[in-house]
Amino acid sequence: MTTSRRAVLQGALALAAAGAVPGRILHAAASPPLTRAIPKTGEQIPLVGLGSWITFNVGNDRALLDECTRVVAAFFAAGGRMIDSSPMYGSSQPTIGYALKKLGHPKPLFSAEKVWISNASRGPTQMDRSRAYWGVPRFDLMQVHNLLSWERHLETLEAMKADGRVRYIGITTSEGRRHRDFIKVMATRPLDFVQVSYNIVDREVERRILPLARERGIAVIVNRPFQQGDLVKAVEKKPLPPWLAETGARTWPQFLLKFIVSHPAVTCAIPATSRVAHVEENMAAARGVLPDEALRRRMAAYVGQL
């Protein structure tokens, strides 16, 4: 156990004493999750992170804030690092800040945020506010959300990175929007990360974006791996394949996550959840074996015929 993971567990222990974190999530995972390197630096990132779209937008409801804190505690206890949010996600940023403070600001945190404002001159103010919500001195990654006013925001982010005010910069899109512009930015600007939607039934990014990311040395974050839960609902009543063990998965969500993170261009998938059991299940998908290309084709074919 590393010192930083020990610090997380100590924070969780304090929360458990206050009744906010159940004892069972204090047990650190038996083995650390599989990681993949950020191409530009070689820094290792666990294959599964934590999104916050919808799930962490709980306002100032103390009971739900504590519930989210338990999710974050379980995430770190399982060896997680990357948490992703956006000013667009309602109160998700203050919720993350609440959890991080309660957990004693876990050192493994890899903070991924976004700037999302049409008037780019107000971008720095928005990023400062986001930083205050999280309670972090700087973000590890700042992304331009959905390419909104991306030219001017990227100029700001490039300057921030040069000054050391952010470690990595990137752009995001979701649900396949603006891929033509997205590819253009990837091909012409010095990006560290891109964030796209990708899952076993929506594989459009495999054609251009993922190969371009590998070619340009850009890390890839995958959002909406379960299509906001719709994909899990669509398959959960169907039988898992008899060769499930070959994939390393035990459940449908793990099967779907394994498919995503086994793509060699993908750095990290960020499923969002408000339940401890789900975050543990998701993090377990970053352990054990990963499907090879032949098995990935088999997995996609199996889901396709359901």
Place this chain on the structure above:
Amino acid sequence: MAEWWTYSLSDFLLFSPRVYYRLIELHNRDWWPAHLAAALLGLGLAVTVRAEGARLQARLLALLGGAWLWIAWAFFWERYATINWAAPYVAPAFALQGLILIVAALLAARAKPPPATPARRTVGGLLLAFGLAGYPLLAPALGRPWRAAETFAVLPDPTVVATLGVLTLANLPLRRLALVVPVLWCLVTGATLWTMGAADAFAAPAAALAALVATWTSGRGRRHTPPRP
């Protein structure tokens, strides 16, 4: 917004149904027993809204305007804004509606408007009754706790539907102007609830449709004839 046609309503839903209904529960918990005063206001409106030019009616209408102002601040600005960044943009619209109703109440006290047509009075009465008595029953009827019941003059949807009832059954000055914000809100809340998969998503839009149809098809009703000298 680029490629706006690629967005669906679910892309704009920022919260889960569970969080939304807990928000309502917390709002009810924090403002209890204001609900009792709100119920008295609703009762007063139901009793007096058919009266012709009564001062009490005008005062109650002004209080209805006050309820809109209250909801603009207490619900949209202070509460809903914590989970929906669009709520602070709705608050001014509710405040404006409150002011319109107060001005309409003042004008009504002086103008002695004539009664509406029987059809409008029937539709308006039903809407008012639904806003006052029907809406609080929706939560338990749909499996949500009583604590999440939505009541008139405390939460927006029943207040809007009751207001549509008042505007339909009384010939208030500024009546058509006063319909704009309630009808728009019915569309917004209907879309939100529909995206959340709520069974009562059609309640508010149906109320708005009924109010519009009754208002535009039944005319102003009997004209008021000043007494001969």
